[in-house]
Amino acid sequence: MRYLAYVLRRLVATVPVLFGISLIVFFMIHLVPGDPAKTLLGIRATDKAVAALQKSFGLDKPLWEQYLDFMGRLAHGDLGRSFFYNVDASELVSGRLPATLWLVVSATVLALLISVPLAVLAASRRGSALDQVIRAVPLVGLGMPAFWVGIMLVLVFGLKLRLFPVSGFGDDVAGHLRSIVLPALTVALALTPILIRSLRTSMIAVLDSDYVVTARAKGLTHRRIILSHTLRNAAVSSVTVLGVNVAYLVGSTLVVERVFALPGIGTLMLDSIFNRDFAVVQAVTLVFAVMVVAINLLTDLAHAALDPRVELS
């Protein structure tokens, strides 16, 4: 019952954030210098196209009325209409969302598979040469541009070793899986430095805690202590650290999709930028933000479910 109340409270807490996000996305068009419709469509735009854009965004109406219209449309799931494709933006986004979700989920799994063992190794051999090497990973990794890592992975695993496809998303589940490996590894490698650093610190705190000292005093092997006593805590920490960095994870997918020509919403956003398709750029920004809010919410709920010490009141 307390958990249910916690879920409801967290849900309510997302409302003002969502409201604020809608304001930012709405006001984006008003940042466009000069006449937004003319600037966005470029100097070769016809008067008809400019008028259509002005009408679509209601740029001739007072600001508050424009915002109310925007919110009214959002409430009906209407994300605006694409000028370039001449279809609803929501239709475009929903068609491209699966590839992005595949990427986010598989990158998360890969990031955990890489960083948890490395963090455990570093923490359990604190001060050793291995620990020093693993601690150096974040220092180097934090400055690596995700798209550059992607290009290097394409060079090695795609073009030289020919292990994975270098672009596209495949036609079936097996194809999706093969195609997602390199993009997911790229995003995971961007996240791994942050995860390793945070997890190593959490693991050290767990290894120094009384119950681990007691387990050690009882004569349990190091392996048993790590596997049975500290990994659950590592899982809890992983969830929290992931939650904190989820916006970074989701943001990385944008450019990584472009490198691998993955038909996700990131590619859609970038294509729409070059097509000057403002409604779609707005729609994708909104969807990315809602995705982050949703994942943050799920992270908090998972954390509360995994760790009974989390304060639910």
Place this chain on the structure above:
Amino acid sequence: MTTAVGPVARGRGLAARRPLRMNATLAAGLALLGALVLAAVFAPLLTSWDPIEQDLSRSLQDPGNGHLLGTDQLGRDVFARLLYGARTDLRVGALAVLFPFLIGGALGLVAGWRGGWFDLVLMRVVDIVVAIPFFVLVIALVFALGSGTRSIYIAITLVGWVAYARIVRGEVLVAKEQEYALAARASGLPTYRILLRHLLPNVVLQAFVFSMSDIVLSILAIVTLGYLGLGVPQPTPDWGSMIQEGQAFIFTKWYLAAVPGLAVVITGLALALIADGFVHRSGRR
């Protein structure tokens, strides 16, 4: 994990200007960054090639024959573009962090000190801005504002100030309860003087340390925008656009895309070492 070092002890951070006690990490980072900055500043002395001069008769030449890293598809010297690219990316990266640092720091300082509705509203705005992924918002803003250096500064400022506001506010919340702050308040000093002379020097260290890793993020954003064709306008050399151009020749001339990326990694490493070195110095590991 951040340890609870007492703010009174911390009060000697940057404020007391004690001699810079080097540790190996900080020294390595400063040396690496110094070398990069020197290479960027003295680029004309290190290469005689013009980074934007095109010569199609020399396109895609291998390293050698006077071109240390060969030439690109337009016959431009890659080494020269790399050095002049450092000028662009380091300058824009550092300047792009300055505005968020000042604006976010000032807002965090006031919010932490005053509390009340200002703090409440500011923190809700922070929650909203951090909910939108950094790259998504920066790219969307640069699109709305039009590509170019000015737009990059504005976009990074609009997105980046939140981190500084959070950090400084958190530090002020602790510092304002310390004896020196209570004493300053009790002595009837004006608020601006308490904030600028007493609190700011004691809370700015964390924001400064963060700014080192933030410059990395800022350079990554600039390079990413350059890669996407939304960054520093051509033909100004920029590491991101160099990687984007080199990608087309990845199979035959892999170094065209690899080398500018390595330059970004080395810059990131230098700044990360400096940040780590400062953390060690302040005893906050």
